Amino acid sequence: MIKVFVALGANLEQPIQQLQSAVSALTAIAESEAIEVSNFYQSTPMGDVIQPDYINAVASFETTQPPLALLDQLQAxxxxxxxxxxxxxxxxxxxxxxxxxxxxxxDHPRLTIPHYGMKQRSFVLIPLADLVPQLILPCGTSIKQLISTKMRSELQQVHLDH
Incomplete structure (x- = not known):
């Protein structure tokens, strides 16, 4: 079994509910239906497209699916x-x-792992650190080394009603 980490993001059609639905769907494909999910965070969009803020999180679970098969499940x-x-x-x-x-x-035309932009994205690194604060990336870099004070200021934790 392989432990995987998946970033979740949404900014349309009730983004918090979109992420909660995605967590349910990921739980269904996870081995033993066991999944860990970070806090939810609000972040400003990347790029120049005018759009609503995002809600982001990271989920972790174990799988026996090869990477491209898992990618197909995520896209579904x-x-x-x-x-x-x-x-x-x-x-x-x-x-x-x-x-x-x-x-x-x-390194495949459809998939690059580790995700190509994750080291620069607060909305990925901070939720990832919620799950595994001592995480060392495959390149040997500690996640703690990558998270700056500026990155922490870019996100606002979303408090969910349970």
């Missing part, structure tokens, strides 16, 4: 929740990015 979850790919860094009902697949690296 996005599609089931109304994901439409119109413009890069545009608004979306759900975005699921496979960040880490154990300590493996993958």
């Amino acid at each position: 979850i996005e599609n089931n929740q109304g994901r439409v790919r119109i413009e890069r860094w545009g608004p979306r009902t759900l975005d699921l990015d496979l960040l880490l697949y154990g300590d493996q690296t993958v």
Whole structure:
């Protein structure tokens, strides 16, 4: 079994509920239906497209699926929740990015692991650190080394009603 980390993001059609639905869908594909989920955070969008703020989180679970099969499952979850790919860094009902697949690296036209932009993204690193504060990335870098004070100031934790 391989431990994987998936970034979740949404900024359309009730983003908190979109992430909660995605967590349920990820739980269904996780081995033993066991999943860990970070806090939810609000972040400003990347790029120049005017759009609402995002809600972001990271989930972790174990799988026996190979990376591309898992990617297909993640994209099916996005599609089931109304994901439409119109413009890069545009608004979306759900975005699921496979960040880490154990300590493996993958360089495939459809998939790069570790995720190519994760080291620069507060909305990925901070939720990832919620789950595994001592995480060392496959390149040997500690996640703590990557998180700056500026990154922490970019996010606002969302308090969920349980």
